[in-house]
Amino acid sequence: MVETGFTVYLLAGAGVFIIGFHALLAQAHLLRRIMALNVMGSGVFMVFIALSARTAGEAPDPVPHAMVLTGIVVSVCATGLALALADRLQSVTGATELEGGPAPGPNAGSGGEESHP
Amino acid sequence: MTASWAMAVLVLGPLGGAAGAFAFPKGGRRLAGVAAVTAVLALLVLAREVVTNGVQLHRVGGWSAPLGIDLRGDGLAVLMLAITALIAGAVTLYAPPYFLPLAGAESRDRERWFWPLFLFLWSALNALFLSRDIFNLYVTLELLGFAAVTLVALAGKREALTATMRYLLVSLPASLFYLMGVALVYGQCATVDLSLLAAKAERGPVLWVALALMTGGLVAKAALFPLHFWLPPAHASAPAPVSALLSALVVKGPYYILLRLWFEAFPALMTPAVAQGLGALGAVAIVWGSIHALMQARLKLLVAYSTVAQLGYLFLLFPLAAVREGGWLAWNGGLLFLAAHACAKTALFLTAGNILQAAGHDRIKGLDGMTQVLPVSAFAFGLAGLSLAGLPPSSGFAGKWLLLSASLAQGQWWWAAVILGGSLLAAAYVMRVLSHAFTQVALATKPRPLPAVQEWTALVLAALAVGLGLAAQGPLDLLRLGAPVVLGGAGP
Numbered sequence: 001m002v003e004t005g006f007t008v009y010l011l012a013g014a015g016v017f018i019i020g021f022h023a024l025l026a027q028a029h030l031l032r033r034i035m036a037l038n039v040m041g042s043g044v045f046m047v048f049i050a051l052s053a054r055t056a057g058e059a060p061d062p063v064p065h066a067m068v069l070t071g072i073v074v075s076v077c078a079t080g081l082a083l084a085l086a087d088r089l090q091s092v093t094g095a096t097e098l099e100g101g102p103a104p105g106p107n108a109g110s111g112g113e114e115s116h117p
Numbered sequence: 118m119t120a121s122w123a124m125a126v127l128v129l130g131p132l133g134g135a136a137g138a139f140a141f142p143k144g145g146r147r148l149a150g151v152a153a154v155t156a157v158l159a160l161l162v163l164a165r166e167v168v169t170n171g172v173q174l175h176r177v178g179g180w181s182a183p184l185g186i187d188l189r190g191d192g193l194a195v196l197m198l199a200i201t202a203l204i205a206g207a208v209t210l211y212a213p214p215y216f217l218p219l220a221g222a223e224s225r226d227r228e229r230w231f232w233p234l235f236l237f238l239w240s241a242l243n244a245l246f247l248s249r250d251i252f253n254l255y256v257t258l259e260l261l262g263f264a265a266v267t268l269v270a271l272a273g274k275r276e277a278l279t280a281t282m283r284y285l286l287v288s289l290p291a292s293l294f295y296l297m298g299v300a301l302v303y304g305q306c307a308t309v310d311l312s313l314l315a316a317k318a319e320r321g322p323v324l325w326v327a328l329a330l331m332t333g334g335l336v337a338k339a340a341l342f343p344l345h346f347w348l349p350p351a352h353a354s355a356p357a358p359v360s361a362l363l364s365a366l367v368v369k370g371p372y373y374i375l376l377r378l379w380f381e382a383f384p385a386l387m388t389p390a391v392a393q394g395l396g397a398l399g400a401v402a403i404v405w406g407s408i409h410a411l412m413q414a415r416l417k418l419l420v421a422y423s424t425v426a427q428l429g430y431l432f433l434l435f436p437l438a439a440v441r442e443g444g445w446l447a448w449n450g451g452l453l454f455l456a457a458h459a460c461a462k463t464a465l466f467l468t469a470g471n472i473l474q475a476a477g478h479d480r481i482k483g484l485d486g487m488t489q490v491l492p493v494s495a496f497a498f499g500l501a502g503l504s505l506a507g508l509p510p511s512s513g514f515a516g517k518w519l520l521l522s523a524s525l526a527q528g529q530w531w532w533a534a535v536i537l538g539g540s541l542l543a544a545a546y547v548m549r550v551l552s553h554a555f556t557q558v559a560l561a562t563k564p565r566p567l568p569a570v571q572e573w574t575a576l577v578l579a580a581l582a583v584g585l586g587l588a589a590q591g592p593l594d595l596l597r598l599g600a601p602v603v604l605g606g607a608g609p
Contacts, residue, residue: 017293017297044296044297054304070252078259081267085270089282092274098282098286
């Protein structure tokens with residue numbers, strides 16, 4: 001039953017995406033947040049792969065596969081960039097988390113939106 | 118054929134320059150110069166082709182739309198490419214003297230990385246404006262984001278690195294939200310091509326969710342209220358030429374995709390609620406950003422908050438252009454405003470960089486006597502401020518005037534009130550700076566003179582921000598070519 005499998009994978013992909021996004025907001029440690037982004041990405045890729053089987057009984061659609069491959073390349077680059085930046089941030093500030101306080105300047109008080117604990 | 122080459126060069130020229138500058142850091146400046154000249158020439162060729170022969174389509178590798186990747190040069194794309202070439206060209210002139218006095222190993226390092234990243238950014242922007250499918254737009258959006266984020270980190274200080282990380286942690290999930298939307302669109306319509314989607318898209322739950330995800334991600338990247346919080350620290354802590362690129366160009370990338378999505382690919386889903394909602398967020402951004410700009414103690418943060426406010430105006434285009442009568446006026450007004458903002462904001466950030474280098478600080482209270490020290494920069498700030506506040510005959514005025522006319526013709530008077538109120542607030546924060554700058558003081562020490570290029574690039578852009586208002590007809594006529602069907606255009 002291709003149809004059932006399709007729905008399960010689609011919902012699981014959406015679930016993984018949401019779990020990743022939750023972790024991104026809830027976690028403070030930069031390494032955990034970068035991992036959360038990777039989990040979100042995996043969720044998107046799962047949805048893509050599920051979609052390639054959306055028509056029952058036919059050969060899977062190769063276009064989403066090509067898109068996932070591109071997505072993985074982008075995701076590897078993003079992770080590399082984020083890790084390098086986190087490393088530099090730690091060597092300059094000694095912190096592994098973003099400072100929770102408001103942005104620089106006395107009145108940059110939009111800090112309320114950045115309410116990551 | 119000629120146009121195909123021009124489009125390829127627009128993307129590959131800066132990209133080749135970036136690779137060269139990365140491999141041979143000493144030649145960075147020269148390579149940037151060559152890449153800039155090449156890109157501008159290619160743009161002129163493309164513009165001429167588009168004006169004489171209409172919309173130009175290039176199928177990469179000879180594969181057609183459902184499988185292959187299309188590049189398309191139409192009026193809107195050419196306008197965006199031209200704005201990009203203008204700002205990037207100015208930055209190419211401004212950056213060498215800007216980085217020069219920062220001697221020492223650390224700053225040499227900074228200039229070394231600036232050139233490849235800057236050219237990479239330019240290439241990504243050109244590719245984004247020429248792309249015709251929503252997946253390719255995702256890829257270019259990510260390339261743009263990587264270059265932009267890394268450029269902010271160049272400042273290297275604690276403050277800048279924190280701002281960079283915050284920017285990255287907004288930019289990456291925003292892209293993933295957009296990509297999830299792309300997946301759902303493909304699942305529903307079996308294509309990612311903008312033109313083909315227009316024919317296939319019908320209202321339904323899957324496409325609503327997809328568009329909500331995509332719009333959410335793009336709005337975060339375009340720093341629309343309430344997702345603007347990352348912008349002021351990132352734009353204010355970057356080196357001046359980088360701030361200019363970010364405020365004038367980078368945030369316009371995701372905005373451009375929003376225009377393509379809502380007006381070209383999915384006009385069927387553009388309900389009054391969507392249009393009014395995006396407009397309402399824009400209106401709040403105008404008020405919120407302007408009030409915060411008024412309260413800043415530092416010049417660069419004032420200019421950055423002003424960007425938050427000015428981006429709000431761009432989103433007024435949605436409720437005003439979505440109505441058939443007067444929609445075309447609003448479309449023109451919004452895009453003219455975009456060009457005006459790009460010129461004015463670049464001038465302001467470059468001026469702020471000049472002040473920072475000459476005075477060693479950018480505290481607004483300490484700007485007394487600026488006209489005596491940096492007369493050209495002060496004049497540039499004044500002219501750019503004129504456009505920001507929307508005083509005639511500036512292009513800021515012309516753009517707002519078109520938006521205003523559309524809103525009154527459609528009976529949507531509330532947007533007119535927002536446009537006028539925002540102009541008053543902008544005038545107030547510009548005057549706050551100018552009142553200090555024009556205060557005459559006895560100067561204790563003679564400040565370090567700046568290279569003329571740094572002052573004059575700012576002035577030329579400020580003059581353009583004003584002058585475009587008088588010569589807007591040509592660029593606006595260009596917009597007719599390949600305009601969205603909902604706006605009375607012939608479409609693809």
